Structures are given as C-alpha cells and as structure tokens.
Amino acid sequence: MAKLAINGGPRTIDRQIGKSWPIHGETERANLLEVLESGHWWRGGEAEASMVARFEQGFAAFQDAKYGVAITNGTQAIECALKAIGVKPGDEVICPAATFVATATACILVNAIPIVVDIDPANYQISPAAIEAAITERTxxxxxxxxxGYPVDMASIREIASRHGLWIIEDAAHAHGSTWNGQGCGSLSDIGCFSLQMGKTLTAGEGGVCLTNDEALAEKLFSFHHIGRFAGRPFYEHHIVASNLRMTEWQAAVALGGLERLEEQAETRNRNTLYFEKGLREIEGVSPIERDDWVTRWNFYFYHFKFHSEQFGGISRQRFAEALGAEGLGIGSGHLHPIQKNPLFTERNWGPACFGDNEPPDYLSIQTPECDRIAAEEGCSLTHRLFLGGTEDMDLMLEAIAKVRENVAELG
Ligand SMILES: Cc1ncc(COP(=O)(O)O)c(C=O)c1O
Known part of the structure; x- marks a missing residue:
C-alpha cells in the first residue's frame, strides 16, 4: 500500500497552515474611511498632516532610520534612491544574481549598468568576495x-565600500522587520529601499519606501519623488527634473494598519522558524540555512531551506516538491533563478537607456555557478504566511517532509 499522497496514500496536511494573506483589520477600515471623508486623498502640500507622512515616520522609526519617503512601489524606490545618490550614465552598480529582477532593472532605468555577482552558498546572500572581484574603475x-529577508553580511560590504569609495543602497524589499546586529535592515547604509507589494510582509497592495539617516539624501529623495519640489519652498518652484512617485493616502491608510501588526508577526515568524529549523536538522537530506551571528531577527518574505538530493534517495528537488505538494505543503524556489539569464539581459533589450561611453557586459558570459546550482538543485522556499500560526503547524510541515524522506523509495 502506498504511503505517499502522490501515490494515493493519505495526505499529511489537510487544513490551512499559518494565515491567509494579506491580513487587514479595523485600523485599515477606519483609516480608509478617514481618508475618504477628509476629502484629502493625496499627501499634497500639507505633508505633515497626511497619512503618508504618518506612515513614513512610523516605518522609518520601526526600521531604526531617521527619514522615510513613501514611494509608489519598490522598483521606483530603487530608481529614486539611485537618482538621489547621483548615479550617472554608464556607472557600474554591483548586485546579486539571486534577487527579483527589479534590483537590476532599476539601475538600467537610470542609465546605470548592473554588474551581477554570485551568492554565498552558505546563506544565499550576495558574496562579499564576488563583490570585491567585480569592482572596476567604473564601479x-x-x-x-x-x-x-535574511540580513546580508553588512560589515564586510561596508568595509569593501569604504575601501573603494562606493555608496551602498540596500534592497530591503524582503526585509521589513529583519535586524542586523539589532538594527533594522534598510537603515544600515546610505539608503534602504522597500516594497509594499501585496505579497510582502508589510503591504499596501502596491507601494515602496526609501529610508535614510542622511538629511541631505532625505531632501533629495523627497524632491525626486515630488517632481523636483523642495520642502519649505513655494509649491510651484521646481528645482530638479523628477517624476511623480508619490504614494497615495489610500496606500498609506492600509500600510499603517499593517505596521501596527508587524512587530508581533515578525516575532511569531522568528519563533516558529527557530522551532522549524530544529526539526529540519533531524531529517536526513534537508537542512536549514545556519544563521550568521549578525542575524538578530530574520523576518522573511520567503524562508529558504536546503535540499540535498544525494542524502534524499537521489531524487531531484522537482520530484521532492511534487511529493511534498501532494502532502499539502507547497514549496517554491524564491528568486534564485540568476537574473542575468533573463532575456532582457541576454538579448540586450535596454530600450532607450543609454550608458554614455560605457556598455553593459555580455551577460551570457557572467558566471554565477553557486546561484545556478542552488537554483537548479538545492534551494527550497516557503512563503512567510505559513509561519504565522502555532507550533502545531510547524510540526505538520516537518511531518510532511519527514514522511517524504522516509518513503522516498516510493518515488524511484
Ligand atoms: C528584491 C526585490 N527588489 C525590488 C522589488 C520591486 O518591488 P515592487 O514590486 O514593489 O516594484 C521586489 C519585488 O518583489 C523585490 O523582490
């Protein structure tokens, strides 16, 4: 008789695990109604009175930053940060292969050249050694x-940046509530950029935020998101060529509700994953990412663990995913597929971008062997909402994985 659900056996998980996503409550309802009835549906000139300003201040404080500028979305937050920091055509900017493509396309959208580098196989984060090797006089x-949402090795990256005179913009789109040595991600460098798209752990459906501790950068970010205006100057006085990247009051009304729950949710996820990791270590053929010392809280957008085919009866990750899916636990592979393999890079579809006297590299020749291998064979991801329940949910998830391992011969 088959034991595995994929072969007709009983399913391990036949109820919802964690919570459904997105979550909303009374604060969102009240805030949305307040905006509706106020007749003030944009941040406008009265910046201090707006929901957007309240959200900027609240979120910046939550992530340990001094200043926040709310933006339309996470992609444009990175574009805005690049403009504020003064990137010029043909400048080279180093980013990891494992990310959502927007990290790199935001660079191209401001005529900069993303140089894609490999990840560290231990924690799946950008490799400081690979950064160092990719630096040129154009970087x-x-x-x-x-x-x-896993905090990168910021000490090494800061050290490299300061030795080569480089700026750092954190892409913290996955890292709301994560802390590095006790300090909020996104507040650890020149500018931190967040996404509030619906899947993220803090969401307004769409949205973004730039954080900084630098007053001059905060003024530039504000101006670049507000058609070149400067706070405190006449409303129709425009100082720089800039777009309208303002967040609406509706988005801020919703984001403020999520912000109230973020601390508790981050603690729940953290507690559950620590428990889950212990269980994973007991199952042959899978292992958690071993947390580096600097990781004081990992509030992930998706949680990665490692699958080792050779210790898992030789089956592929794909087969493991199918069997686990049949048991009621869906896994993915996050954003591990190396971004430079997207047609936009391999076919050089930059659109109207122009890079001055520099040219993007031949992305087909950029080698990221660790990212390639992890994307193809090892990396497994679980969505954050699964970790918002109790430990009994963790037990069920572990039970499903252990069952597939124990009966792997059925998958031969
Ligand atoms: C790492 C990363 N950077 C940037 C973005 C862009 O954010 P948005 O979708 O809000 O434009 C995303 C979105 O998923 C992301 O995952």
Whole structure:
C-alpha cells in the first residue's frame, strides 16, 4: 500500500497552515474611511498632516532610520534612491544574481549598468568576495539585497565600500522587520529601499519606501519623488527634473494598519522558524540555512531551506516538491533563478537607456555557478504566511517532509 499522497496514500496536511494573506483589520477600515471623508486623498502640500507622512515616520522609526519617503512601489524606490545618490550614465552598480529582477532593472532605468555577482552558498546572500572581484574603475556603488529577508553580511560590504569609495543602497524589499546586529535592515547604509507589494510582509497592495539617516539624501529623495519640489519652498518652484512617485493616502491608510501588526508577526515568524529549523536538522537530506551571528531577527518574505538530493534517495528537488505538494505543503524556489539569464539581459533589450561611453557586459558570459546550482538543485522556499500560526503547524510541515524522506523509495 502506498504511503505517499502522490501515490494515493493519505495526505499529511489537510487544513490551512499559518494565515491567509494579506491580513487587514479595523485600523485599515477606519483609516480608509478617514481618508475618504477628509476629502484629502493625496499627501499634497500639507505633508505633515497626511497619512503618508504618518506612515513614513512610523516605518522609518520601526526600521531604526531617521527619514522615510513613501514611494509608489519598490522598483521606483530603487530608481529614486539611485537618482538621489547621483548615479550617472554608464556607472557600474554591483548586485546579486539571486534577487527579483527589479534590483537590476532599476539601475538600467537610470542609465546605470548592473554588474551581477554570485551568492554565498552558505546563506544565499550576495558574496562579499564576488563583490570585491567585480569592482572596476567604473564601479560607483553596491546594491546588496537582504534576499528572502535574511540580513546580508553588512560589515564586510561596508568595509569593501569604504575601501573603494562606493555608496551602498540596500534592497530591503524582503526585509521589513529583519535586524542586523539589532538594527533594522534598510537603515544600515546610505539608503534602504522597500516594497509594499501585496505579497510582502508589510503591504499596501502596491507601494515602496526609501529610508535614510542622511538629511541631505532625505531632501533629495523627497524632491525626486515630488517632481523636483523642495520642502519649505513655494509649491510651484521646481528645482530638479523628477517624476511623480508619490504614494497615495489610500496606500498609506492600509500600510499603517499593517505596521501596527508587524512587530508581533515578525516575532511569531522568528519563533516558529527557530522551532522549524530544529526539526529540519533531524531529517536526513534537508537542512536549514545556519544563521550568521549578525542575524538578530530574520523576518522573511520567503524562508529558504536546503535540499540535498544525494542524502534524499537521489531524487531531484522537482520530484521532492511534487511529493511534498501532494502532502499539502507547497514549496517554491524564491528568486534564485540568476537574473542575468533573463532575456532582457541576454538579448540586450535596454530600450532607450543609454550608458554614455560605457556598455553593459555580455551577460551570457557572467558566471554565477553557486546561484545556478542552488537554483537548479538545492534551494527550497516557503512563503512567510505559513509561519504565522502555532507550533502545531510547524510540526505538520516537518511531518510532511519527514514522511517524504522516509518513503522516498516510493518515488524511484
Ligand atoms: C528584491 C526585490 N527588489 C525590488 C522589488 C520591486 O518591488 P515592487 O514590486 O514593489 O516594484 C521586489 C519585488 O518583489 C523585490 O523582490
């Protein structure tokens, strides 16, 4: 008789695990109604009175930053940061292969050239050694991504940046509530950029935020998101060529509700994953990412663990995913597929971008062997909402994985 659900056996998980996503409550309802009835549906000139300003201040404080500028979305947050930091055509910016493509396309959208480098196989984050090896005289900055919400090795990256005179913009799109040595991700460098798209652990459906501790950068970010205006100057006085990247009051009304729950949710995820990791270590053929000392809280967008085919009866990760899916636990592979393999890079589809006297590299020749291998064979991801329940949910998830391992012969 088959034991595995994929072969007709009983399913391990036949109820919802964690919570459904997105979550909303009374604060969102009240805030949305307040905006509706106020007749003030944009941040406008009265910046201090707006929901957007309240959200900027609240979120910046939550992530340990001094200043926040709310933006339309996470992609444009990175574009805005690149403009504020003064990137010029043909400047080279180093980013990881394992990320969502927007980390790199935001560079191209401001005529900079993303140089894609490999990840560290231990924690799946951008490799400091690979950053160092990719630096040329055209390099101006680094965009480390707290990939999956796991805080990057910021000490090494800061050291490299300061030795080469480079700026750092953190892509913290996955890292709301994550902390590096006790300090909020996104507040650890020149500028931190967040996404509030619906899947993220803090969401307004769409949205973004730039954080900084630098007053001059905060003024530039504000101006670049507000058609070149400067706070405190006449409303129709425009100082720089800039777009309208303002967040709406509706988005901020919703984001403020999520912000109230973020601390508790981050603690729940953290507690559950620590428990889950213990269980994973007991199952042959899978292992957690072993947390580096600097990881004081990992509030992930997706949680990665490792699958080792050779210790798992030789089956592929794909087969493991199918069997686990049949048991009721869906796994993915996050954003591990190396971004430079997208047609936009391999076919050089930059659109109207122009790079001055520099040209993007031949992305087909950029080698990221660790990212390639992990994307193809090893990396497994679980969505953050699964970790918002109790330990009994963790037990069920572990039970499903252990069952597939124990009966792997059925998959031969
Ligand atoms: C790492 C990373 N950077 C940037 C973005 C872009 O954010 P948005 O979708 O809000 O434009 C995303 C979105 O998923 C992301 O995952």
């Amino acid at each position: 101006v900055g680094i965009i480390p991504v707290h990939y999956g």
